[in-house]
Amino acid sequence: xxxxxxxxxxxxxxxxxxxxxxxxxxxxxxxxxxxxxxxxxxxxxxxxxxxxxxxxxxxxxxxxxxxxxxxxxxxxxxxxxxxxxxxxxxxxxxxxxxxxxxxxxxxxxxxxxxxxxxxxxxxxxxxxxxxxxxxxxxxxxxxxxxxxxxxxxxxxxxxxxxxxxxxxxxxxxxxxxxxxxxxxxxxxxxxxxxxxxxxxxxxxxxxxxxxxxxxxxxxxxxxxxxxxxxxxxxxxxxxxxxxxxxxxxxxxxxxxxxxxxxxxxxxxxxxxxxxxxxxxxxxx
Numbered sequence: 001x002x003x004x005x006x007x008x009x010x011x012x013x014x015x016x017x018x019x020x021x022x023x024x025x026x027x028x029x030x031x032x033x034x035x036x037x038x039x040x041x042x043x044x045x046x047x048x049x050x051x052x053x054x055x056x057x058x059x060x061x062x063x064x065x066x067x068x069x070x071x072x073x074x075x076x077x078x079x080x081x082x083x084x085x086x087x088x089x090x091x092x093x094x095x096x097x098x099x100x101x102x103x104x105x106x107x108x109x110x111x112x113x114x115x116x117x118x119x120x121x122x123x124x125x126x127x128x129x130x131x132x133x134x135x136x137x138x139x140x141x142x143x144x145x146x147x148x149x150x151x152x153x154x155x156x157x158x159x160x161x162x163x164x165x166x167x168x169x170x171x172x173x174x175x176x177x178x179x180x181x182x183x184x185x186x187x188x189x190x191x192x193x194x195x196x197x198x199x200x201x202x203x204x205x206x207x208x209x210x211x212x213x214x215x216x217x218x219x220x221x222x223x224x225x226x227x228x229x230x231x232x233x234x235x236x237x238x239x240x241x242x243x244x245x246x247x248x249x250x251x252x253x254x255x256x257x258x259x260x261x262x263x264x265x266x267x268x269x270x271x272x273x274x275x276x277x278x279x280x281x282x283x284x
Contacts, residue, residue, distance in 0.1 A: 015146065016062045020063060023105055029101040037096075039095075041096060043092070043283045044093075044281060045280070046091070048077075048084075048277070051082070052114050053120075055080070056112070056114060057089060060110035063105040067098040068094055082121075107280060109147065114278065115273045116155065117152070118276055120151070120152050123269065126253050132256075132257035133262065134156070134157040137245075137266070137269075140271070167196060167197045169220065170188055171201045181202075182210060185200065185211070185215070199241075200214070200219055201219075205232060218242070219236060220245055226255060229256065244259070244261040248264050
């Protein structure tokens with residue numbers, strides 16, 4: 001990935017600060033403070049134990065800098081790079097206490113975000129040659145959405161929606177409480193601004209026709225089989241954006257995309273993607 005997205009420090013500063021404060025607790029790093037002299041300096045490498053796409057490196061390095069602004073950093077493989085197994089991603093040099101105390105927070109941030117980016121990259125690669133785009137969902141770790149949504153982008157995926165405030169998604173419970181798709185859409189249109197996109201979740205072709213009749217921007221085709229998806233795409237052509245969701249995995253994503261849907265939304269990219277195995281090795 002030649003030109004990865006950027007994430008301003010202000011967006012992850014609070015996340016990293018809170019993670020460090022949680023780890024330091026009420027008395028700090030008892031083990032390191034007892035064993036390592038305050039004046040001792042060290043050099044350590046952040047190493048990817050397995051291959052994967054790097055994401056969240058700057059946020060991870062921020063943990064070291066927050067504890068000790070004098071820590072020196074050398075980046076070898078930045079965000080968007082595909083690291084081979086056992087590759088050194090970055091090196092940090094400075095007070096040994098600061099490096100060891102910040103290590104767990106840094107490794108969690110780096111491993112978690114790199115795992116998401118790697119999973120997203122691999123799903124995107126499975127759709128090579130097709131027009132369908134991969135997007136993540138709101139199923140993120142509470143408090144970490146800014147980092148996890150960023151990791152999706154580093155992996156080449158997009159976003160279904162960032163939160164509850166940037167798009168309208170009318171789901172089955174909204175429809176039930178409104179008394180029907182048409183009424184739910186009418187209320188949503190009245191309540192949201194004219195620039196806000198409106199999407200309706202449907203799981204049958206009958207519901208789809210109701211949504212299209214109400215005039216929506218997009219439809220979320222939930223847990224439909226391939227034959228139904230193809231028919232749904234045909235009915236939506238030129239009328240609404242199509243997004244397939246539910247049960248989409250590595251082994252079926254290409255078949256789902258081949259129905260012609262514009263998007264496939266995949267929640268597990270953020271809620272269940274395995275973290276990349278990364279470690280901190282003190283050198284010399």
